[in-house]
Amino acid sequence: MTMSIKKGTASHGLLRTVEQMADVDLSVCFQCKKCDSGCPVSHLTASPPSEVVRRLHLGAGNELLESDLVWMCVSCETCFARCPMGIDIPSAIDALRVLAVKQQTPTPEGDMPLFNRAFLKTVKIFGRTYDLGMITAHKIGTKSYLKDAEKFPVMLKKKKIALLPPRGADRKTARRIFDSVKRKKENQK
Amino acid sequence: MKYAYYPGCASDSTARDQHTSCLAVARSLGIDLAEIEGWICCGTTPAHQTDRLLAACLPAANLVRAKKMGLDMVVTCAACYSTLKMANYEVLRHPKFREQVSEVLGQNYDGSVRVRHFVEVLLEDVELDRIRKAFKRSLNGLKVACYYGCLLVRPPEVNQFDNPENPVSLDRLVTAMGGESLDWPHKVECCGGALSLTRTDVVVKLSDAVLTMARAAGADCVAVACPMCQINLDLRQSDIKKETGKDHNLPIIYITQLLGLCFGISAEELGLEKLMVSPESVVKRLTSVEEMFE
Numbered sequence: 001m002t003m004s005i006k007k008g009t010a011s012h013g014l015l016r017t018v019e020q021m022a023d024v025d026l027s028v029c030f031q032c033k034k035c036d037s038g039c040p041v042s043h044l045t046a047s048p049p050s051e052v053v054r055r056l057h058l059g060a061g062n063e064l065l066e067s068d069l070v071w072m073c074v075s076c077e078t079c080f081a082r083c084p085m086g087i088d089i090p091s092a093i094d095a096l097r098v099l100a101v102k103q104q105t106p107t108p109e110g111d112m113p114l115f116n117r118a119f120l121k122t123v124k125i126f127g128r129t130y131d132l133g134m135i136t137a138h139k140i141g142t143k144s145y146l147k148d149a150e151k152f153p154v155m156l157k158k159k160k161i162a163l164l165p166p167r168g169a170d171r172k173t174a175r176r177i178f179d180s181v182k183r184k185k186e187n188q189k
Numbered sequence: 190m191k192y193a194y195y196p197g198c199a200s201d202s203t204a205r206d207q208h209t210s211c212l213a214v215a216r217s218l219g220i221d222l223a224e225i226e227g228w229i230c231c232g233t234t235p236a237h238q239t240d241r242l243l244a245a246c247l248p249a250a251n252l253v254r255a256k257k258m259g260l261d262m263v264v265t266c267a268a269c270y271s272t273l274k275m276a277n278y279e280v281l282r283h284p285k286f287r288e289q290v291s292e293v294l295g296q297n298y299d300g301s302v303r304v305r306h307f308v309e310v311l312l313e314d315v316e317l318d319r320i321r322k323a324f325k326r327s328l329n330g331l332k333v334a335c336y337y338g339c340l341l342v343r344p345p346e347v348n349q350f351d352n353p354e355n356p357v358s359l360d361r362l363v364t365a366m367g368g369e370s371l372d373w374p375h376k377v378e379c380c381g382g383a384l385s386l387t388r389t390d391v392v393v394k395l396s397d398a399v400l401t402m403a404r405a406a407g408a409d410c411v412a413v414a415c416p417m418c419q420i421n422l423d424l425r426q427s428d429i430k431k432e433t434g435k436d437h438n439l440p441i442i443y444i445t446q447l448l449g450l451c452f453g454i455s456a457e458e459l460g461l462e463k464l465m466v467s468p469e470s471v472v473k474r475l476t477s478v479e480e481m482f483e
């Protein structure tokens with residue numbers, strides 16, 4: 001495996017920030033690569049989980065946020081479950097995602113950040129997910145109108161997708177939570 | 190036996206059949222599932238990928254409601270299960286974090302509500318002997334690959350559900366129903382879960398690997414306990430066929446649907462018509478318990 005590290009892109013790299021955000025200690029990783037062995041997407045990525053950790057050790061900066069694992073990771077928790085040092089890698093990857101969105105890194109294939117925004121927006125409005133609204137927003141944003149198009153009529157017929165937004169949720173509580181979390185974040189700045 | 194029931198968002202869309210079959214099975218066993226009034230989405234993957242505090246507060250808002258009901262919380266979706274348990278775990282582990290969560294909710298939450306998957310309730314509270322007595326039909330040797338996926342069993346410190354590498358909860362239910370639960374290596378592999386709409390190419394690859402292994406083990410069907418596992422493995426079989434030419438044609442059926450069938454509940458109530466790959470072959474195999482002893 002060859003690995004290139006651009007030193008000096010960030011003053012002391014992302015290591016501390018990620019450790020703090022995710023509440024993990026990455027220094028105990030001894031590169032056994034057990035995480036990679038169980039990771040369902042490690043054979044599809046350029047940087048499997050152990051390498052992301054190593055690059056952080058070596059002082060990687062914002063360029064790491066463009067690593068394909070950041071958005072290809074399926075949050076399956078296998079690496080965490082099997083790491084002999086008990087490192088919560090999925091939380092570290094979540095931290096990288098938050099930083100990637102903040103830094104406005106180039107849109108990853110499939111635009112997961114847009115999907116997340118669309119998903120959470122329906123939750124904020126309706127208190128529960130509204131698949132049709134979320135899928136439409138993601139399709140418009142990614143211009144992927146034809147993808148899965150043949151499945152929609154069947155899914156509608158089988159009522160696997162609801163036409164109308166969900167009812168019954170305490171929408172006020174949902175909205176209050178979103179607003180209050182946002183306010184807290186702004187106050188921290 | 191009464192619980193605070195959290196149906197989860199999929200109960201109103203992709204997994205309506207899991208919801209109705211769960212309620213029907215509960216009714217047959219005298220389990221009272223009281224739906225939590227006004228429950229909201231747990232936030233699942235999009236929330237934890239976006240903000241740690243948000244990811245704890247959405248589930249905690251529901252846990253607070255269950256706490257007021259004074260009951261254990263019961264869920265059927267593995268993703269909700271993991272998210273709710275994670276909120277408890279974080280609140281219990283970090284007093285500072287607990288303070289923040291309580292501030293956002295406008296009330297204190299101490300992480301004390303017990304969150305349980307419906308399968309746990311069946312095995313721990315109802316127990317197999319009583320379930321067995323309610324069977325009217327048998328799976329008649331049907332070969333079932335029990336698939337647990339990720340979020341029922343992981344992270345093990347948080348979920349504490351069965352054995353994280355070789356769980357047997359679903360297998361025990363299948364065996365009790367007279368089916369043959371298969372020993373196969375992909376019980377806890379990932380189907381691609383959260384990438385369903387964004388990286389369908391990845392989901393197709395991962396789901397294909399799971400289904401290929403289930404078929405190699407000789408499965409007649411796959412039993413699941415999670416809406417995300419179900420939709421990926423079921424809906425993506427047509428894409429797998431297009432991409433690889435492999436026609437798995439394996440029904441992906443909720444464990445509550447299998448139980449319901451054995452209790453003699455109608456296919457309609459169990460929502461069997463909602464499955465993409467028809468479960469007809471499974472239904473045809475069933476025999477009445479009397480027939481078994483003839």
Ligand code: SF4
Pocket residue numbers: 028029030031032033034035036049050053082083084085086087089
């Ligand atoms: S399994 Fe843990 S210790 Fe081993 S390489 Fe991965 S993160 Fe490091």
Ligand code: SF4
Pocket residue numbers: 035038039040041042049072073074075076077078079080089090093
């Ligand atoms: S959580 Fe992400 S990095 Fe870890 S094993 Fe799963 S896909 Fe790989």
